[in-house]
Amino acid sequence: MFENAGATAVWKNGPFFRYLAEHYAYASHYFGVCHPSAPNYLALTSGKAWQCGSDGYSVYSTSNLGHLLQSAGLSWAGYMESMPTPCDTTNAYPYAVKHDPFVYYSDLVGNATLCDSHVLDLNAWNRSVANGTLPQFSFITPNMLHDGHDTNVPTSDAWLRGFLGPQLNSSWMRSSVVFVTYDEGFLNGVPDPSGFNGTDGGHVYFSAIGPWVQQNYTYPLDAGHYNLLSTIEWLLGLPSTGHNDSPAFPPMTGLFRLPVPFAVEPSASPMIGAAPLNVSFRSTVTGGSPPYTYRWSFGEGNGSTLAAPTHVYLDSGTYPVTIEQTDAANQTATGSLEVVVENATSPVRVQVAANRTLAVAPANVTFTASVRGGTPPYQVRWYFGNGAPPATGPSASERFPSPGNYSVAAAAIDARGSIGGNVVNVSLVRPLSVHLLLGSPTIRVGVAQNATAALTGGPPQGASFAWTLNGTLPVGTNSSKLVYVPRGNGTYQLAVTVRDRLGEVARDQANFTAFGGTGSPKSPPPPPTTPGAELPWEVTYALLGAAVVVVGLLGWAIYRRRSPPPGGPTVPGPSGSATEGAGPSPAPARTEAPPPGEPPPPPGS
Numbered sequence: 001m002f003e004n005a006g007a008t009a010v011w012k013n014g015p016f017f018r019y020l021a022e023h024y025a026y027a028s029h030y031f032g033v034c035h036p037s038a039p040n041y042l043a044l045t046s047g048k049a050w051q052c053g054s055d056g057y058s059v060y061s062t063s064n065l066g067h068l069l070q071s072a073g074l075s076w077a078g079y080m081e082s083m084p085t086p087c088d089t090t091n092a093y094p095y096a097v098k099h100d101p102f103v104y105y106s107d108l109v110g111n112a113t114l115c116d117s118h119v120l121d122l123n124a125w126n127r128s129v130a131n132g133t134l135p136q137f138s139f140i141t142p143n144m145l146h147d148g149h150d151t152n153v154p155t156s157d158a159w160l161r162g163f164l165g166p167q168l169n170s171s172w173m174r175s176s177v178v179f180v181t182y183d184e185g186f187l188n189g190v191p192d193p194s195g196f197n198g199t200d201g202g203h204v205y206f207s208a209i210g211p212w213v214q215q216n217y218t219y220p221l222d223a224g225h226y227n228l229l230s231t232i233e234w235l236l237g238l239p240s241t242g243h244n245d246s247p248a249f250p251p252m253t254g255l256f257r258l259p260v261p262f263a264v265e266p267s268a269s270p271m272i273g274a275a276p277l278n279v280s281f282r283s284t285v286t287g288g289s290p291p292y293t294y295r296w297s298f299g300e301g302n303g304s305t306l307a308a309p310t311h312v313y314l315d316s317g318t319y320p321v322t323i324e325q326t327d328a329a330n331q332t333a334t335g336s337l338e339v340v341v342e343n344a345t346s347p348v349r350v351q352v353a354a355n356r357t358l359a360v361a362p363a364n365v366t367f368t369a370s371v372r373g374g375t376p377p378y379q380v381r382w383y384f385g386n387g388a389p390p391a392t393g394p395s396a397s398e399r400f401p402s403p404g405n406y407s408v409a410a411a412a413i414d415a416r417g418s419i420g421g422n423v424v425n426v427s428l429v430r431p432l433s434v435h436l437l438l439g440s441p442t443i444r445v446g447v448a449q450n451a452t453a454a455l456t457g458g459p460p461q462g463a464s465f466a467w468t469l470n471g472t473l474p475v476g477t478n479s480s481k482l483v484y485v486p487r488g489n490g491t492y493q494l495a496v497t498v499r500d501r502l503g504e505v506a507r508d509q510a511n512f513t514a515f516g517g518t519g520s521p522k523s524p525p526p527p528p529t530t531p532g533a534e535l536p537w538e539v540t541y542a543l544l545g546a547a548v549v550v551v552g553l554l555g556w557a558i559y560r561r562r563s564p565p566p567g568g569p570t571v572p573g574p575s576g577s578a579t580e581g582a583g584p585s586p587a588p589a590r591t592e593a594p595p596p597g598e599p600p601p602p603p604g605s
Contacts, residue, residue, distance in 0.1 A: 001044075001099070001141055002156050002205075003037065003149035006185040006192055010205040014157035016165065017205060020180060025208040025255045027219040032184040032201020033226065035191040037149075040183040040201055041101035044225040045139070047243030055098040057089065061106040063241040065137075065229065066118065072238055075135035078102045081122040082143040087115035094143035094150070099183075102139075134172050137236060148182075168209070177210035177235070177256075179228060196222040197248060208255045219255050227252050260287035264325045264333040265387045272340040272383070272409040272421040275316050279339055281323075282308040288327035295324040299339065313341045316419050318381070318411065338383060338390060340411040340421055348374035348420030352410045358459060360502060361428035362401040367408055369394055369422075374414030383409040403430045430457035432504040436496055438512050445489060445517030451482040453496045453508070462501035469494060486514035 002010075007030070010017050020026075032040050038056070039049035046064040069076040080088075082095040089103045102119045103109045122142075128134045141147065142163075148156035160180070167173060185192035185202020192202025201224065226249035233240060234251035265284045270277070281296060281304075296304040298311045299319030313319065322336045342348075351370040359365065371378045371394075382391040384398045385406040391398070400406060406428070411421040432455065439450035453465055467476035469484070470493050476482040486492055495509035 001041065001139075001147070002160075002180075002182045003099075003144075003147040004184060004186050005148055005153050005156075005182055005205070006187055007182075007203045007205045009186070010153050010182065013153040014160075014205075016157045016161040017153075017180070017207070020207045020209055021205070022216065024210070024215060025213040025217045025219060027206040027208075027221075027223050027252065027255075029196075029220065029222045030181065030204055030206035031195045031199055031222070031224040032182070032204050033195075033199045033224060034201050035184050036098075037183050038098040038101075038104075040225055041099060041141075042104060043244070044229055045101040046105070047226060047229055047241040047245040050104075057097050058104065059106050059109060060104055063243070064102075064105045064108070065139075065232065065238075065241070066102050066105065066108050068233070068238045068241065069137055069236070070114070072236070074137065074236060074238075076118060076137040076139075077124065077128075077135050078119045078139040078141070079122045079125040080119065080141045080143075081146060083119075083121045086117070086121070087112070087119040094145050096144050096149075099141045099144075099147065099149075129167070129170075129172070132172070134176075137232065164209075174211055177208055177213060179206070179208055179231075181206040181225075181228065196224070199224055199226075201225075208252075212258050213255050214257050217255070219252060221252075221254070223252055224249070231255070262286070262288035262327060262331045262333045264323060264335045266321065266323045266335045266337050267385075268321065268337055268339050270423075271337070271385065271407065272342070272411055272423060274342040274346070275314055275344050277313045277339070277341045278310060279313065280308065280310045281321070283323055283325060283335065285325065285333075288325075288331055288333065289329050291328055293326045295326075297322045313339065316341045316343045316346070318413075318419070335387075338381075340381070340383070340409065340419065342411075342419045342421055346374070346418045346420045348372075348378070348412050348414050348418050350380075350410055350412045350420045350422040352408070352422045352424040354408070354424050354426055357425065358427050358429070358502065359400075360431050360457075360504060361403045362399060363428055364397055364399045365408075365426055366397045367395060367410070367424065369410040369412065371412040371420070374412075374418045374420070375416045377415060379413045381411050381413075383411070385409070400426070400428045403428045427459075429459055429502075432456075432458035432463075432498065432500050432502075432506045434496060434498045434506040434508045436494065436508040436510045438494070438510050440512065442513045442515065443486065445486050445514045447485070449484050449486065449492075449494075449512060451484065451494055451496075451510070453480045453482075453498060455480070455498065455506075458498075458500035458504055458506075459502060464499050466497045466499075467494065468497075471495075487517070489514055489517050 033043040033049045034052035036055050038054065039052045043049045046062055050060055051058060066076065078100065080095060080100050084092045084095065087103060087109065088095065089097055089109065091097050097103060100119065108115045108119070122140065125138065125140065142159060144150045146156060146159040164178065182204035185204045193200045194203050195201055226244040230245040230249055231251040233245055234253065240246060263286045267282055267284065269280050285292065294305050294307055296309055299321050302311065319339045319341065320336060321339055322334065324332060324334050326332045349372050353368050355366045367382060369380050371380065380392060380394055382396040385408055386400055388398060406426045407423050408426055409421055409423045411419060413419050435454045437452045437454055443449050455463060465478050465480055467474065467482050469475045475484060484494065491511055491513050493509055493511050495507065497505065497507045499505050
């Protein structure tokens with residue numbers, strides 16, 4: 001956290017600040033909360049400024065970032081350069097209490113043991129770096145000279161280069177992000193009043209540095225210290241303080257391109273059937289880096305290293321199948337499922353039913369199994385085909401969050417070990433949506449307008465269509481396509497309402513303009529002229545307008561030739577002509593180049 005400079009001044013006078021912004025992520029519309037310093041530090045660590053207009057020292061009983069970290073069991077520390085003793089509440093230049101937010105909170109400063117072990121001098125940071133014991137969150141405040149408060153941007157830039165520059169390729173940076181910002185903005189030596197959402201702390205520099213931020217990226221949205229607190233909470237999985245780290249100031253998630261966890265989900269086709277059962281296996285991978293290696297176990301002593309193996313089960317039984325998959329970075333992901341092989345002549349018969357086999361995702365579906373034959377009692381196991389663990393019992397419910405076709409299997413084992421099974425298929429579709437497409441946004445009266453209702457989601461067949469014109473007038477038929485011929489000039493509004501066989505309803509509308517006729521949209525077209533003799537109306541009216549202009553100019557010229565000049569001097573015109581009443585010609589536009597050596601302004605300024 002640096003002090004008292006606007007974004008443009010930092011960009012212009014801080015080459016290392018500019019380097020970080022250009023190579024990592026930079027927020028072009030980042031603002032302080034208010035003036036002067038202390039309330040910005042409090043805003044960033046509690047979500048509330050508390051004392052805008054004052055740098056005085058007060059103690060607040062409120063939720064804060066230190067409290068959230070402590071409650072979550074995460075390691076953390078505030079490092080204050082030049083602080084004489086841990087948790088010092090007395091100014092000792094160049095250490096300033098107003099730049100140490102943690103001593104403003106009663107739950108920290110009121111607990112000497114807690115505060116003394118978490119609010120430390122910057123030398124403690126250097127020791128942690130050397131020992132490889134950095135905490136999960138660190139807050140760093142340079143002293144009054146290095147933060148620019150009593151010096152300038154070049155001084156801060158040189159300090160940051162020496163402090164952070166050697167660490168950019170260190171091992172701890174591989175899993176970290178560093179935020180660099182200023183407390184408040186200044187313009188021409190006075191506090192900048194700009195802000196957003198009621199804040200007025202001025203436009204300040206902000207960059208995010210690390211391997212998981214978007215490189216060479218400018219974050220374009222309004223943001224500030226409240227958003228940075230929300231971002232810290234999001235990254236570390238912390239709750240809100242209950243203040244302005246809220247939906248009004250959301251986390252800056254767009255700064256990041258976070259890795260997708262390496263995971264594998266195996267599938268089998270079929271999952272259940274009579275022996276001998278030929279089963280095909282495959283795995284669905286998220287994250288990781290190809291190429292992959294595979295290690296399958298089929299649950300009866302055999303396995304495979306193929307990506308998509310097949311295996312024949314000769315004996316009845318329930319077989320646990322596992323896969324261990326390793327990527328190019330030596331990351332390993334595992335997955336499992338079960339294959340049920342029935343007796344070739346099993347006396348156990350299973351019927352499976354679902355309360356619905358077609359639904360809009362996400363949906364909860366309830367299944368029931370009816371078992372007969374064999375020797376009761378029966379054990380029933382359910383396999384949902386969506387990666388969920390098996391369930392047991394004569395009935396089961398499962399939530400399917402994503403669209404897709406799922407084969408849900410039930411296997412029943414009787415008291416003698418005989419196995420029977422059956423499958424029910426369930427289809428989950430996306431919510432119904434319709435987009436109305438027009439042949440053209442403008443069309444001549446009497447020419448057909450072609451409209452199409454393009455559907456996404458919903459079941460593939462069975463939708464009904466209702467078309468209206470200008471709000472209420474029914475037109476067309478029960479079809480996804482409509483041909484409509486406008487009868488007069490004006491703007492037409494077509495709308496289509498679609499209902500699918502699940503009862504879902506979607507609606508869309510679009511406007512087009514008809515021209516070249518007369519009357520309102522419901523008037524009949526004008527009578528035609530003699531065939532072959534008409535000109536397009538645009539050409540006719542253009543020629544008529546030109547004739548009017550030419551005649552008018554000719555009349556004006558004749559009048560001017562016969563009338564004496566009003567008495568103004570004549571000024572030689574181009575090529576020796578005379579222009580009556582003309583004044584001096586305007587000066588040509590002038591374009592000035594920026595002064596040599598001037599760096600470009602920061603993005604978004």
